[in-house]
Amino acid sequence: MELRVSSVSIARGGIPLLEGVSFVLRAGGCLVLRGANGIGKTTLLRTIAGLQPALGGDISVGGDAIAYAAHADGLKSTLTVAENLAFWAAVYGTGAVDQALARMNLSELRDRQAANLSAGQKRRLGLARLLVTGRALWVLDEPTVSLDKASVALFAGVVRDHLKAGGAALIATHIDLGLDEAEVLELEPFRAKRNARGSGAFDSAFGGDFA
Amino acid sequence: MIALFYRDMRLAVRAGGGFGLGLAFFLLIAVLVPLGVGPEGTTLAKIAPGILWVGALLSCLLSLDRIFALDYEDGSLDLLLTAPMPLEGVVAIKAFAHWTVTGLPLTLAAPVLAILLNLPAEGFFWLVVSLALGTPALSVIGAFGAALTVGLKRGGLLLSLLVLPLYVPTLIFGAEVVKRGATGAETLTPLVLLAGITAGAAAFLPFASAAAIRINLR
Amino acid sequence: MLSLARQNEKAYLNTMSLWEYANPQKFMLVSGRALPAITVVAALCLLAGLIWGFFFTPDDYKQGSTVKIIYLHVPAAMMAINAWVMMLVASLIWLVRRHHVSALAARAAGPVGLTFTLIALATGAIWGQPMWGTWWAWDPRLTSFLILTLFYLGYIALWSAIEDPDTAADLTSVLCIVGSVFALLSRYAVNFWNQGLHQGASLSLDKEENVSDVYWFPLLVCIAGFVLLFLALVLLRTRTEIRARRLSALLARERMG
Numbered sequence: 001m002e003l004r005v006s007s008v009s010i011a012r013g014g015i016p017l018l019e020g021v022s023f024v025l026r027a028g029g030c031l032v033l034r035g036a037n038g039i040g041k042t043t044l045l046r047t048i049a050g051l052q053p054a055l056g057g058d059i060s061v062g063g064d065a066i067a068y069a070a071h072a073d074g075l076k077s078t079l080t081v082a083e084n085l086a087f088w089a090a091v092y093g094t095g096a097v098d099q100a101l102a103r104m105n106l107s108e109l110r111d112r113q114a115a116n117l118s119a120g121q122k123r124r125l126g127l128a129r130l131l132v133t134g135r136a137l138w139v140l141d142e143p144t145v146s147l148d149k150a151s152v153a154l155f156a157g158v159v160r161d162h163l164k165a166g167g168a169a170l171i172a173t174h175i176d177l178g179l180d181e182a183e184v185l186e187l188e189p190f191r192a193k194r195n196a197r198g199s200g201a202f203d204s205a206f207g208g209d210f211a
Numbered sequence: 212m213i214a215l216f217y218r219d220m221r222l223a224v225r226a227g228g229g230f231g232l233g234l235a236f237f238l239l240i241a242v243l244v245p246l247g248v249g250p251e252g253t254t255l256a257k258i259a260p261g262i263l264w265v266g267a268l269l270s271c272l273l274s275l276d277r278i279f280a281l282d283y284e285d286g287s288l289d290l291l292l293t294a295p296m297p298l299e300g301v302v303a304i305k306a307f308a309h310w311t312v313t314g315l316p317l318t319l320a321a322p323v324l325a326i327l328l329n330l331p332a333e334g335f336f337w338l339v340v341s342l343a344l345g346t347p348a349l350s351v352i353g354a355f356g357a358a359l360t361v362g363l364k365r366g367g368l369l370l371s372l373l374v375l376p377l378y379v380p381t382l383i384f385g386a387e388v389v390k391r392g393a394t395g396a397e398t399l400t401p402l403v404l405l406a407g408i409t410a411g412a413a414a415f416l417p418f419a420s421a422a423a424i425r426i427n428l429r
Numbered sequence: 430m431l432s433l434a435r436q437n438e439k440a441y442l443n444t445m446s447l448w449e450y451a452n453p454q455k456f457m458l459v460s461g462r463a464l465p466a467i468t469v470v471a472a473l474c475l476l477a478g479l480i481w482g483f484f485f486t487p488d489d490y491k492q493g494s495t496v497k498i499i500y501l502h503v504p505a506a507m508m509a510i511n512a513w514v515m516m517l518v519a520s521l522i523w524l525v526r527r528h529h530v531s532a533l534a535a536r537a538a539g540p541v542g543l544t545f546t547l548i549a550l551a552t553g554a555i556w557g558q559p560m561w562g563t564w565w566a567w568d569p570r571l572t573s574f575l576i577l578t579l580f581y582l583g584y585i586a587l588w589s590a591i592e593d594p595d596t597a598a599d600l601t602s603v604l605c606i607v608g609s610v611f612a613l614l615s616r617y618a619v620n621f622w623n624q625g626l627h628q629g630a631s632l633s634l635d636k637e638e639n640v641s642d643v644y645w646f647p648l649l650v651c652i653a654g655f656v657l658l659f660l661a662l663v664l665l666r667t668r669t670e671i672r673a674r675r676l677s678a679l680l681a682r683e684r685m686g
Contacts (some may be wrong), residue, residue: 013593015681049293052429068293072286076218078225083218090214091294129290355607359587359600369583369590373604376579377611380618387622401621408614419607426599 001027001065001136001168005048008057009192012043016055016192023185025168027136030159030179033172035187041172042071044187045141048170067135071142073126077115081106081125084114089132100131103158105151119146127155130162138162138169144177152177212296212304219308222281233270233313234320240266241324252329259328260338260389266324267317267342268349268378275353276370278309279361279424288361292428298421303413306354306420307347314346330393337392341405345385348409351416352377358420362427381408451528453671460664468661474654482647498556500648504655506549509577512542512659516584517609520602530667532598533674535605536588537666541659543581550574569619576615580608594674 003025010018017040025031033041047054048061049068075084085097101107104124114122123146130138138159144152156177159169163181171177244262245255282288291301321342322335330338356374360366384405391398482500489496519535522528553571554564565571587604591597 013681014595014678046289051289051292064295066293068290070286070289072289074282074285074287074290076222076285076287078222079218083221087214087218088290088294091291091296093295359604360590362596363590366590369586372579372586373583376576376583376615377608379576380611380614383615383618383622404618404621416607419603423600423603426596426603429596 001062001166002060003048003062003065003137003168003170004058004060006058008044008047008059009055010040010043010047011055012040017043018187018190019192021057021187021190025137025170027166027168028163030163030169030171030182032177032179032182032184033170033187034174034184039187039191041187042141045139045170045172046070049139061137065135065137066139067130067133067137068139069126069130069141069143071145073122074129075114075122075125078113080111080113081117082110084125085128085132088129092133092135094132094134096132096134100128103131104128105154120148120151123147124151124155127158131158136167138167138171140169140171140173142173143171144173144175212300215291215296215301215304216308219305220311223308223312233273234316236273237266237270237317237320238324240269241327245328255329256331256393259325259330260334260393261386262328263321263325263330263338264341264345264382264386264389267314267321267346268382270317271313271346271349271353272371272374274309274313275357275374276360276367278305278354278357280357280366283361283428288424289428292425298424299417302354302358302417302420302424303351306350306413306417309354310347310350314342314350318342318346330389333395334389334393337398338389341385341388341392341402344402344409345381345405348381348405348412349378351409351412352381355416355420355423358423358427361424381405384408451522451526451530453530453675456530457668457671460668464661464664464668467657467664471654471657471661474650474657476654478647478650478652478654482644482651486643486647493559495556495559496644498552499644500651502549502552502556503648504652505545505552506574507652508655508659509542509546509549509574511656512538512545513577513580513609513612515663516542516605520605523598524602529598529674530671532602533670534663534667535601536598537670538659538663539581539585539588541662541666543578543585545655545659546574546578546581550578567623569623572619572623573616576619577612580612584608594677 005024006022007020008018008022009016009020021044023031033044035041043052045068046052048059049066051068076087079087082097082101085100089095089097089100098107101110104127106121106124106128109117109121114125117125123143127143130140143155147155152175156179159171159177159179160181162169171182240262244258244266248254248258279288282291292298318339321338325335325338353374356370356377359373360370363369384401387401388398388405391401479500483497486497488494516535516538519531519538523532523535550571553574557566557568557571558564584601584604588597588601591600
């Protein structure tokens, strides 16, 4: 497993956000993306997860390796905790529902409807999904939103175990997860230049001089 | 894939209204039309095939926007896109699940409503056959419309505007089968054409729907 | 100095391939020059064709002077279909080659095609009244045009419902392709549904059998006029769309800075 991102530029709504982002993430590595709101962290993660095309540059992932977790957890409120997780386990062809529930401290809640979970419990269930994917590279967008201190520590432990087992994690976050081994990539230097020309098809096509 | 079908079925059952609403709407149409047209048996018998097919079509339309919109809102659609399943398959399965909770019950309930509308006895068999063959096309075409409008906040009305013209061939051939069947005429030609539309739509439209979803989630 | 620049520009125009017209700047340059000429020729054709057709052709022995509505009806009906075909081609070009002008031209053609469809329907109704004794009959061709109207409405509504221009272009293109298949299916379905009372194709290669020359030549002029009118309207609307896109590009850049 190796994620190689070379001079990638991205845009949101036709407006270039980041240019020349490059990094390599190998098995056992953890990379934390930082940057101000709106700089393009989410867009970059969605691009790496394959949900949208990059404006330029190259992204290569070894095989079907990515498990993506977005702001929204994708939970069905009428299904129970275990049913929610069992669905994703079936989709990814793994069966480790009970271990995942235990690991995220959700075992007592397994038969409760997702509608009756607190925000933090929902988030934990969303993150438990990562454990049942069996994927090596976790791409996480603000995973700790609405988690309390104990849950953040719990989650950090889960990530650490994943790294030890040969996985990797790419995380966009504002808070300190307490993962000492994590590298930090500050996105500010990659911010697209003002009036950047020729980057977006949008701009290059309509930016010229005509009446 | 099967897990997705089970999940969608489970959601439809638990959310309530999945099975019931479309059927209730179908019943309403079968009740309201005679009230509007008058109780004369011969008139009703004449228009019954068309009314039943239009009713099935509108009942099907009612729940189309939920095929993808709910998964879009709670983020599942993003996650399904990154999951190890072809999106075309996801679309096809979800359309099939939609048919199971709308088209299939409509097909089974149609003979009862046909009694209300005084459909001639010869027509009952053809009514069920034509609905069984034609309603899957309604779900698949509807899923395409739902995929086009998945990112829109008020996509409901637009969805109807997009989908209804696409329903025209299915409606014409479907109602024609019943009309001919009720009068004892030859039904093979419209039946084959109806089946052809369903087969063609099921084979090709999931690709267009998947493309539309990918574009919408970009 | 100025003439030198003109010459350079001309040489440049001569060397570019067809696809380069798809660049907005070049498109604006070329279409800006062509538009006035096309507009004038379209107006001349329409004036000449309609006056010739309305006032200088004999009345039909069966239909009287009502037959003269074909000078509006037939060209409008032809262009109603051709506009959709043009939209289909433009959509395919956008999906394959990602030329923005192509997508915007498809968008521009939508309302024009809808208008031609409505003209065809209205003139058909006016013609049908004395001929068939009713304003509307569920004749296969009339019905097909009514369904075509619905397709146009859906296409235009989808364009206006989506904010992001590239997303809108992509989705409307997909709709246009799928819609074309279903429009064709509907045409056959409607034929099957009712073998109607319309006269058979009045314009075909064996035109001698259908329409005599007295009617035929002014009709050709009218058709040419409608084609040019369509071209002029689409060019004009595409230019407007390009300007609107440029405006929003500039505004977006302004917000970013």
